[in-house]
Amino acid sequence: xxxxxxxxxxDDSAADNRxxxxxxxxxxxxxxxxxxxxxxxxxxxxxxxxxIVPELILLDxxxxxxxxxEFIKEYKKLDVVKKNYIVLIILASLTSPDEIxxxxxxxxxxxxxxxxLTKRKLNDIIQRYFSDREK
Amino acid sequence: xxxxSNSGWFKNISISKxxxxxxxxxxxxxxxxxxxxxxxxxxxxxxRAFVGAEGLWSxxxxxxxxxxxxxxxxxxxxxxEAFRYYMKVPLGDRKTRIEMGKSNPNITILRKGxxxxxxxxxxxxxxxxxFRRFHNISYIHDAIVIWAQADSSxxxxxxxxxxxxxxxxxxxxxxxxxxxxxLNTINEINKKLTVLEDAxxxxxxxxxxxxxxxxxxxxxxxxxxxxxxxxxLTISISRNISKGIKEIIRVSEEVGKGIFKTKATIxxxxxxxxLASSFNKMISDLERKMLEKEQAEIQIKEREEQIKTIFENAxxxxxxxxxxxxxxxxxxxxxxxxxxxxxxxxxxxxxxxxIPHRFREAHLRGFKHFLTTHEGPVxxxxxxxxxxxxxxxxxxxxxxxxxxxxxxxxxxxxxxxDISYRKTAEKKLKESEEKFYSIFHSSSVSMSIVRLxxxxxxxxxxxFIETIGFTKEEITGxxxxxxxxxxxxxxxxxxxxxxxxxGATLDFELSxxxxxxxxxxxxxxxxxxxxxxxxxxxANYYDITEKKQIEVALQKKSEELEHSNKELEHxxxxxxxxxxxxxxxxxxxxxxxxxxxxxxxxxxxDEFLNFISEATKRMQTLIKxxxxxxxxxxxxxxxxxxxxxxxxxxxxDMSITIxxxxxxxxxxxxxxxxxxxxxxxxxxxxxxxxxxxRKKDIPCLISISAKGTEKEWLFSFKDNGIGIDPKYHExxxxxxxxxxxxxxxxxxxxxxxxxxxxxxLHGGKIWLESELGKxxxxxxxxxxxxxx
Numbered sequence: 001x002x003x004x005x006x007x008x009x010x011d012d013s014a015a016d017n018r019x020x021x022x023x024x025x026x027x028x029x030x031x032x033x034x035x036x037x038x039x040x041x042x043x044x045x046x047x048x049x050x051x052i053v054p055e056l057i058l059l060d061x062x063x064x065x066x067x068x069x070e071f072i073k074e075y076k077k078l079d080v081v082k083k084n085y086i087v088l089i090i091l092a093s094l095t096s097p098d099e100i101x102x103x104x105x106x107x108x109x110x111x112x113x114x115x116x117l118t119k120r121k122l123n124d125i126i127q128r129y130f131s132d133r134e135k
Numbered sequence: 136x137x138x139x140s141n142s143g144w145f146k147n148i149s150i151s152k153x154x155x156x157x158x159x160x161x162x163x164x165x166x167x168x169x170x171x172x173x174x175x176x177x178x179x180x181x182x183r184a185f186v187g188a189e190g191l192w193s194x195x196x197x198x199x200x201x202x203x204x205x206x207x208x209x210x211x212x213x214x215x216e217a218f219r220y221y222m223k224v225p226l227g228d229r230k231t232r233i234e235m236g237k238s239n240p241n242i243t244i245l246r247k248g249x250x251x252x253x254x255x256x257x258x259x260x261x262x263x264x265x266f267r268r269f270h271n272i273s274y275i276h277d278a279i280v281i282w283a284q285a286d287s288s289x290x291x292x293x294x295x296x297x298x299x300x301x302x303x304x305x306x307x308x309x310x311x312x313x314x315x316x317x318l319n320t321i322n323e324i325n326k327k328l329t330v331l332e333d334a335x336x337x338x339x340x341x342x343x344x345x346x347x348x349x350x351x352x353x354x355x356x357x358x359x360x361x362x363x364x365x366x367x368l369t370i371s372i373s374r375n376i377s378k379g380i381k382e383i384i385r386v387s388e389e390v391g392k393g394i395f396k397t398k399a400t401i402x403x404x405x406x407x408x409x410l411a412s413s414f415n416k417m418i419s420d421l422e423r424k425m426l427e428k429e430q431a432e433i434q435i436k437e438r439e440e441q442i443k444t445i446f447e448n449a450x451x452x453x454x455x456x457x458x459x460x461x462x463x464x465x466x467x468x469x470x471x472x473x474x475x476x477x478x479x480x481x482x483x484x485x486x487x488x489x490i491p492h493r494f495r496e497a498h499l500r501g502f503k504h505f506l507t508t509h510e511g512p513v514x515x516x517x518x519x520x521x522x523x524x525x526x527x528x529x530x531x532x533x534x535x536x537x538x539x540x541x542x543x544x545x546x547x548x549x550x551x552x553d554i555s556y557r558k559t560a561e562k563k564l565k566e567s568e569e570k571f572y573s574i575f576h577s578s579s580v581s582m583s584i585v586r587l588x589x590x591x592x593x594x595x596x597x598x599f600i601e602t603i604g605f606t607k608e609e610i611t612g613x614x615x616x617x618x619x620x621x622x623x624x625x626x627x628x629x630x631x632x633x634x635x636x637x638g639a640t641l642d643f644e645l646s647x648x649x650x651x652x653x654x655x656x657x658x659x660x661x662x663x664x665x666x667x668x669x670x671x672x673x674a675n676y677y678d679i680t681e682k683k684q685i686e687v688a689l690q691k692k693s694e695e696l697e698h699s700n701k702e703l704e705h706x707x708x709x710x711x712x713x714x715x716x717x718x719x720x721x722x723x724x725x726x727x728x729x730x731x732x733x734x735x736x737x738x739x740x741d742e743f744l745n746f747i748s749e750a751t752k753r754m755q756t757l758i759k760x761x762x763x764x765x766x767x768x769x770x771x772x773x774x775x776x777x778x779x780x781x782x783x784x785x786x787x788d789m790s791i792t793i794x795x796x797x798x799x800x801x802x803x804x805x806x807x808x809x810x811x812x813x814x815x816x817x818x819x820x821x822x823x824x825x826x827x828x829r830k831k832d833i834p835c836l837i838s839i840s841a842k843g844t845e846k847e848w849l850f851s852f853k854d855n856g857i858g859i860d861p862k863y864h865e866x867x868x869x870x871x872x873x874x875x876x877x878x879x880x881x882x883x884x885x886x887x888x889x890x891x892x893x894x895x896l897h898g899g900k901i902w903l904e905s906e907l908g909k910x911x912x913x914x915x916x917x918x919x920x921x922x923x
């Protein structure tokens with residue numbers, strides 16, 4: 001399996017971002033890891049033509065300024081060539097069942113995962129969404 | 136009595152006493168006149184005696200001088216003895232004069248002296264009295280002075296006489312020159328004495344004339360006084376008597392004319408005055424009796440009119456007949472009932488006028504029967520009989536007849552009423568009762584009728600029998616207590632007391648027990664009504680057993696809810712308390728770990744440990760905030776809060792922050808309101824938010840104000856901070872919702888959630904007006920009356 005080019009982590013918790021980063025680095029599945037501590041920053045990054053386009057985005061929901069759902073609304077508006085190749089996965093704390101039910105209704109979202117992120121969860125994601133991207 | 140009591144006691148004594156008094160005064164004055172006369176005669180007699188005494192004195196002295204001369208020539212001792220004999224007279228008088236000059240003279244010496252002066256013993260006392268009484272009168276005084284001078288001359292003469300006697304005794308008449316010399320001296324003295332004797336007589340004479348004059352005047356004055364006072368007394372007494380009598384005559388003439396208001400003036404307290412006073416009393420008695428008579432006449436007249444009015448306006452027909460069964464009285468009501476005018480029926484026989492033909496014979500029989508036996512079965516009690524009108528129609532009459540005897544003859548007073556309307560009313564009442572019973576029995580609500588006097592059931596309806604389970608026979612005639620269907624009899628008895636007082640009660644709850652023992656909850660309404668002439672309680676029982684069951688269920692649920700709320704509170708407490716424990720353990724051991732092993736680990740470990748301890752601290756804060764939040768409104772005490780003082784306390788708490796950030800806080804005078812103590816947290820949160828989200832480049836300014844409307848207070852906290860985008864205005868009040876990352880602004884995102892809870896606890900609202908970059912104003916309201 002080929003390594004991914006870039007994974008984008010969007011989470012307001014520096015601790016969580018760092019933890020995820022270390023886990024992903026340990027698994028050695030990507031060339032680069034980008035982190036954004038709020039969704040606005042992430043939108044800005046995605047809009048920036050000069051920046052690398054991530055293949056996998058792990059998105060937190062409960063964030064100040066712009067939460068996960070608001071990010072998805074903005075994300076939809078983005079005119080990103082490779083947007084169709086981006087896998088958007090929600091990685092959130094346990095929230096209300098209402099919120100969990102909201103996720104499948106949005107076609108942009110591939111999967112809803114609960115924190116904490118584990119090697120197994122990451123492997124599943126890679127297996128499921130990137131196994132066909134051989135070369 | 137008053138009009139004369141002040142005008143002197145004399146007026147008030149009796150006439151006889153007045154006359155005695157007048158005569159007494161006269162007699163007294165005459166006695167005084169006589170005494171004065173006696174005194175003056177005595178005095179004048181004494182003056183005469185004094186003049187006589189002077190004569191004796193002068194004669195003694197002259198005879199003494201003669202005998203002394205004779206002795207000087209003859210030298211015979213008997214001549215000298217004669218001289219001494221005559222000298223006794225002036226010397227005796229001298230003794231009295233000297234004794235008289237003493238302050239307390241001896242009467243014996245006085246008398247002896249005067250008697251030696253050859254005065255008559257009868258005159259002596261008068262002379263002494265005159266001397267003593269009048270020695271201060273100038274005439275007497277002068278006379279006494281002259282007398283004293285004469286006495287001193289007598290002493291000189293005595294001395295010269297003794298020298299002559301000594302000379303002659305020793306040498307006889309051989310030296311006539313010396314004797315002559317002594318005789319000359321005596322002659323000189325003799326001459327002087329003659330002058331003094333004349334002066335004495337003339338002085339006394341003058342005194343006696345003055346005295347005569349004085350006495351004459353006194354007597355004259357007394358005589359005049361006697362005349363004048365006698366005359367005055369007579370006039371005044373006779374005048375008073377005639378004045379009083381004239382007054383009585385005047386008043387009796389007026390009374391004779393029928394004027395009773397007049398009164399005799401009482402001028403004195405004597406018999407005339409008493410007569411006037413008795414006369415006045417008689418007049419007023421007479422007047423009172425006349426008035427009483429008049430009033431009695433008026434009363435009789437009024438009573439007559441009253442009786443007439445009663446008779447004329449009596450609501451019943453009043454008909455009086457005499458022993459001959461003739462109508463003698465027929466009042467207007469009788470006219471109205473029967474259609475006959477009084478003048479048409481007076482003198483006619485009663486049975487011809489009002490008794491229907493078929494009863495006339497029986498009536499007459501009964502009338503005669505009474506007159507012979509004095510027995511009347513229809514007398515003295517109300518009876519109902521048919522009666523005849525003028526138009527020959529009959530009606531039901533309520534009649535009551537009383538026989539009475541007046542001057543030996545029987546009279547019959549009949550009170551008659553048309554009672555046909557009453558019969559109709561009775562019929563209507565019966566119908567209405569029947570209607571009531573029909574409703575009563577067909578009612579779908581349980582109903583009962585209980586007699587008020589003994590609380591016994593008279594009637595119950597079908598529904599009542601169904602509900603209670605007893606048969607009608609088992610129920611009627613028993614009291615509620617006897618039946619045993621009331622669970623709480625005391626409460627029911629209270630209701631009975633109330634209804635007896637007020638006449639009705641509405642919807643009180645009662646638990647009944649039916650025959651099988653099941654409890655039925657009912658709402659009872661009771662009314663007191665008159666049924667068949669008895670006061671009864673009509674009660675209806677509305678079955679609320681089911682409703683009651685629902686209420687109980689609701690109550691149970693509400694208790695459960697309260698219980699679960701309490702559990703929740705307990706949970707929050709336990710959670711916050713027990714969750715803190717492991718967190719503290721983590722912090723402690725992370726610290727320990729870092730201290731001991733950091734050197735031995737790779738560079739990442741420091742970062743990891745930081746993440747751990749920061750997350751733990753954050754957890755602690757979250758739990759603490761959550762606990763605070765859950766506690767809002769636990770203490771349900773509404774207190775009076777002076778918001779100015781409250782703000783002062785909050786600002787003191789935050790003084791370090793305010794100083795460090797150089798925030799300026801302004802406020803208008805805030806009201807004193809009623810609220811919970813959590814208001815302090817509200818103020819603190821709003822101010823600390825304003826400071827926290829200030830703009831870094833301009834000075835922070837916060838202004839606080841409040842204004843009252845009719846029902847609530849509106850507070851506003853305005854700042855010039857970073858502001859909030861309107862799309863987030865609602866989100867800021869949601870728990871743990873933050874618009875900024877932890878890095879930008881620390882905090883758990885619970886502050887405004889707390890604010891909202893506190894405001895809502897008071898029953899108020901909280902909201903904000905703000906735009907990004909333009910500052911924020913938080914508003915909240917606190918009702919003036921807080922609902923618990």
